[in-house]
Amino acid sequence: MSKSNNVYKDAYNRGLRLLDETNSLPSEPELGALLGVSRTTIRTILARMEETGLIAWNKRSKTVLRAPRQDDFFPEEETDTLSQIIERSFMRRLLAGGAEPGMQINELELAREIGVGTTSVREFLIRFSRFGLIEKRRNSHWVLKGFTRAFALELTEIREMFELRSAAAFAALPEDSPVWADLDVLEDEHRLLAREIATRFNEFSELDERFHRLIHRASHNRFIVDFYDVIAMIFHYHYQWNKAQERERNEVAVTEHLAYIAALKSRDLGKVDAACRKHLKSARHTLLTSIPEGLQPQRT
Amino acid sequence: MSKSNNVYKDAYNRGLRLLDETNSLPSEPELGALLGVSRTTIRTILARMEETGLIAWNKRSKTVLRAPRQDDFFPEEETDTLSQIIERSFMRRLLAGGAEPGMQINELELAREIGVGTTSVREFLIRFSRFGLIEKRRNSHWVLKGFTRAFALELTEIREMFELRSAAAFAALPEDSPVWADLDVLEDEHRLLAREIATRFNEFSELDERFHRLIHRASHNRFIVDFYDVIAMIFHYHYQWNKAQERERNEVAVTEHLAYIAALKSRDLGKVDAACRKHLKSARHTLLTSIPEGLQPQRT
DNA sequence: AAACTGTTTTTTCACGATAAAAGACATTAA
DNA sequence: TTAATGTCTTTTATCGTGAAAAAACAGTTT
Numbered sequence: 018m019s020k021s022n023n024v025y026k027d028a029y030n031r032g033l034r035l036l037d038e039t040n041s042l043p044s045e046p047e048l049g050a051l052l053g054v055s056r057t058t059i060r061t062i063l064a065r066m067e068e069t070g071l072i073a074w075n076k077r078s079k080t081v082l083r084a085p086r087q088d089d090f091f092p093e094e095e096t097d098t099l100s101q102i103i104e105r106s107f108m109r110r111l112l113a114g115g116a117e118p119g120m121q122i123n124e125l126e127l128a129r130e131i132g133v134g135t136t137s138v139r140e141f142l143i144r145f146s147r148f149g150l151i152e153k154r155r156n157s158h159w160v161l162k163g164f165t166r167a168f169a170l171e172l173t174e175i176r177e178m179f180e181l182r183s184a185a186a187f188a189a190l191p192e193d194s195p196v197w198a199d200l201d202v203l204e205d206e207h208r209l210l211a212r213e214i215a216t217r218f219n220e221f222s223e224l225d226e227r228f229h230r231l232i233h234r235a236s237h238n239r240f241i242v243d244f245y246d247v248i249a250m251i252f253h254y255h256y257q258w259n260k261a262q263e264r265e266r267n268e269v270a271v272t273e274h275l276a277y278i279a280a281l282k283s284r285d286l287g288k289v290d291a292a293c294r295k296h297l298k299s300a301r302h303t304l305l306t307s308i309p310e311g312l313q314p315q316r317t
Numbered sequence: 318m319s320k321s322n323n324v325y326k327d328a329y330n331r332g333l334r335l336l337d338e339t340n341s342l343p344s345e346p347e348l349g350a351l352l353g354v355s356r357t358t359i360r361t362i363l364a365r366m367e368e369t370g371l372i373a374w375n376k377r378s379k380t381v382l383r384a385p386r387q388d389d390f391f392p393e394e395e396t397d398t399l400s401q402i403i404e405r406s407f408m409r410r411l412l413a414g415g416a417e418p419g420m421q422i423n424e425l426e427l428a429r430e431i432g433v434g435t436t437s438v439r440e441f442l443i444r445f446s447r448f449g450l451i452e453k454r455r456n457s458h459w460v461l462k463g464f465t466r467a468f469a470l471e472l473t474e475i476r477e478m479f480e481l482r483s484a485a486a487f488a489a490l491p492e493d494s495p496v497w498a499d500l501d502v503l504e505d506e507h508r509l510l511a512r513e514i515a516t517r518f519n520e521f522s523e524l525d526e527r528f529h530r531l532i533h534r535a536s537h538n539r540f541i542v543d544f545y546d547v548i549a550m551i552f553h554y555h556y557q558w559n560k561a562q563e564r565e566r567n568e569v570a571v572t573e574h575l576a577y578i579a580a581l582k583s584r585d586l587g588k589v590d591a592a593c594r595k596h597l598k599s600a601r602h603t604l605l606t607s608i609p610e611g612l613q614p615q616r617t
Numbered sequence: 618a619a620a621c622t623g624t625t626t627t628t629t630c631a632c633g634a635t636a637a638a639a640g641a642c643a644t645t646a647a
Numbered sequence: 648t649t650a651a652t653g654t655c656t657t658t659t660a661t662c663g664t665g666a667a668a669a670a671a672c673a674g675t676t677t
Contacts, residue, residue, distance in 0.1 A: 019666045020630050024456055044621060055669040125658055134632045136436060143440055147447045149539045156324060156638060171538040178478060238471040239449045319636040320660050344651060355639040425628055434662045
């Protein structure tokens, strides 16, 4: 088992959805662009679609023969990247308790437990290290720094610095910048969600990320933009872990976002600053209350 | 050639220097702590020292027999880490021109050129990616974003944000904090260097890094502290590359540092802010003038 | 001749294997 | 009985290898 063909399987599944819409598929390069994979993978997909009687394929003609059934799809879990699988296992371990700060992380053990090679685990840990939760001892093990109160405070400090600056940059953007249209779209989505918050509150986190990323992008600074990856990652797992008062929290956040959006549209820097600060403050509060342990003083 | 024994060789070389100072070496665990390696490596070192007649080794007694000669040392180049070797090759390529932004980076080609396995190159690129100079296309090549003017501006923007905040935090530190002693030491070193700047100007960059790292540490924020790695890396290679007016530049910087230190010691936040701003401004100017190309507007 | 399909080559991704280095355990000396 | 040395085990760092996926090249079709 050298390399799983999850790219193919995932693209195949997405490709199946195209069959519903048309009765003849476009050219190979076009399909490749559509599904974000190479022609090689597209041809493998087409070959299977032909085999399973979904399409008739002859050179340029790719006629749809029947609609895809449920069992045509590859199972969801086979479409994940190895690094996604490792990340999930790792985070589960980390959040499932018993993960004390200072604990050692063993590459070999992790690899065996997850059932993957050590190289993939190593690469994951290196990539993951930029989140500031783990640290490497040269020629030796990794050390878990832990999802502590100190971590949350350091994270939010940077977040607030970056977002205030990005928001100010956003508000200063010229009238004809395309971001204003993007903001309008997001505003509508917020309105819609606000109206149906009782049932759709769990859709907020995705909207939240898109909104903040839009703002951060206005900074035109790769370090600021990239830092949002850290925030997004933490919030992603934090929300999965802590479902307490999810509805209320999200309801408040949507309202704050709408006020924030209004402030941005007003282009009044004072208002923007105030709205941004208010939202960030409650975001910080939410994050902090989800960390059980008491405040640990940090040493250098 | 599975893994080079550079840890052993480097520790051996450093171990040789100990022989000059004493006529009998301490215990194995003590040596390990001293050289920062495990006992396993210490024992390999001691074995070789015995073999080459440098010491007489019998259990606890490790008597020095003769002073080390030049040819007892392992050659410098054999003591480097693989990742150091790869980094150097990569940066040489990157700075030696012909490295246009947008260019593809080929793992296999790099590995072959440097004469190492692809795994090491991959791991290096993943680690290096946090510097914001390269970016990965999933399942495909890396893209060079380039050491452009935009990069320098984005880097300095964050640097200034972080350092102003750290400097303020530093000045607010209590009287009895040990950092004030560290600062005094650094101040003396600056004074000494200032006096002999004509001959020792090339020693500045090392002092510069220690000074700024001390200040950043006062932020007590891992993201701020870690970000200095990006700055240090850029300055390291930038200084190697651009030797124009090195003496003058460093002379100015030393003076600015001394003013900055004085401001910190005054604990007057206004003065600290002014001194910090002034130094950062000239640091930015130095960096920007070393980038040849014209300003390229950045797109999102 | 532009855009497609068919075929071949190259590169990325992931694994198992192995030497270097770290770490753990057992034994011995002070 | 503490702290060292001697020995054995485990883990990390790195490579070569092979399948998946991308990319390049060549040949067709419209």
